[in-house]
Amino acid sequence: MKADALRGHLDAMILAVVEKEPLHGYAIIEALSLRSGGELDLPTGTVYPALRRLEAAGHLRSTWANGGGRKRRTYTLSAGGRRALAKQRAEWRTFSAVVDGVLGQA
Amino acid sequence: MRIRNRGVRLERMSTAQAYVTALDEALVGPSRVRRDLVQEARDHLDDAAAAYARAGRDRPHAERLAVNDFGDLEEIVPAFQTTLAVASSRRTAWMLFAVLAIQPFLWDGPLGPNRPDPEGLFYAILDNAVEYGGGLMILASVTLLVLTGIGNRWFAAGRGIAKVTSITAITCAVSIKLTGIAMVLLSTGTSDPWVWLLLAVFIVVPMSVTASHARRTLATC
Numbered sequence: 001m002k003a004d005a006l007r008g009h010l011d012a013m014i015l016a017v018v019e020k021e022p023l024h025g026y027a028i029i030e031a032l033s034l035r036s037g038g039e040l041d042l043p044t045g046t047v048y049p050a051l052r053r054l055e056a057a058g059h060l061r062s063t064w065a066n067g068g069g070r071k072r073r074t075y076t077l078s079a080g081g082r083r084a085l086a087k088q089r090a091e092w093r094t095f096s097a098v099v100d101g102v103l104g105q106a
Numbered sequence: 107m108r109i110r111n112r113g114v115r116l117e118r119m120s121t122a123q124a125y126v127t128a129l130d131e132a133l134v135g136p137s138r139v140r141r142d143l144v145q146e147a148r149d150h151l152d153d154a155a156a157a158y159a160r161a162g163r164d165r166p167h168a169e170r171l172a173v174n175d176f177g178d179l180e181e182i183v184p185a186f187q188t189t190l191a192v193a194s195s196r197r198t199a200w201m202l203f204a205v206l207a208i209q210p211f212l213w214d215g216p217l218g219p220n221r222p223d224p225e226g227l228f229y230a231i232l233d234n235a236v237e238y239g240g241g242l243m244i245l246a247s248v249t250l251l252v253l254t255g256i257g258n259r260w261f262a263a264g265r266g267i268a269k270v271t272s273i274t275a276i277t278c279a280v281s282i283k284l285t286g287i288a289m290v291l292l293s294t295g296t297s298d299p300w301v302w303l304l305l306a307v308f309i310v311v312p313m314s315v316t317a318s319h320a321r322r323t324l325a326t327c
Binding site for chain 1: 142145146147153154176177178181182185186188189192
């Protein structure tokens, strides 16, 4: 799968992996890799600016919390982030249904 | 010599340490945000190298793999630098707004009533510049606050807005400072130390600090 196509949805995917519980950066990247079946092949360092961008946008909140014997910056989905995720999910479902409806006919 | 010493210093470090040090040295911006970003990178590399080590790689190999996954500095530094530029521009916008917001109260208040308006075209031009130009500057500072703050909710403000914010702040701060000094010099109340104190405390110092911060923000862009 083309990495560029996935990168366009990186923000929504990050919001989705922190939906259930707060996670630190490395755990978020591991979850992204696991859920994408290893297809999301991007430099892991580029995820951190994306996390800060989402925090600046009010979609994530971050705190330094103890985890694994040391302090780590942990990201939590905010109420605004939950709304943004729900909106992006709805848009994606509509988009994929439309594309699937057209491409799926053989 | 400095570059050679730096090379020798980096050679003595582990791959992950050398990478984090190079990243830290390449970044410019607010120290707390920079420190946090670099610490996150360090934590990530520790975790990733530990995971590779658990999978059977020796430590040096595990660190090389972790660094390789993290990305080339040529790609990572610009992305991290954007984060710093956004953070710095937000502060610059707040500072500009704060120092401009007090100006109307200053010129209509303590500096105003004690300042006999001297006749003269140059003074009149300066007076109008403060009146109308000042209003436009306040409007610009509010716009920049929105763009660097709430604007991030609608679009990624990035380095472009940071650059506009810093250039606008430098222009506003320098012009207000020079205009303020010129107006006091042209007025007949220049012998009053109270006027000079107000000028220093509410115009010269805050405008200089704002311009200095804006120059630092420009360096992050």
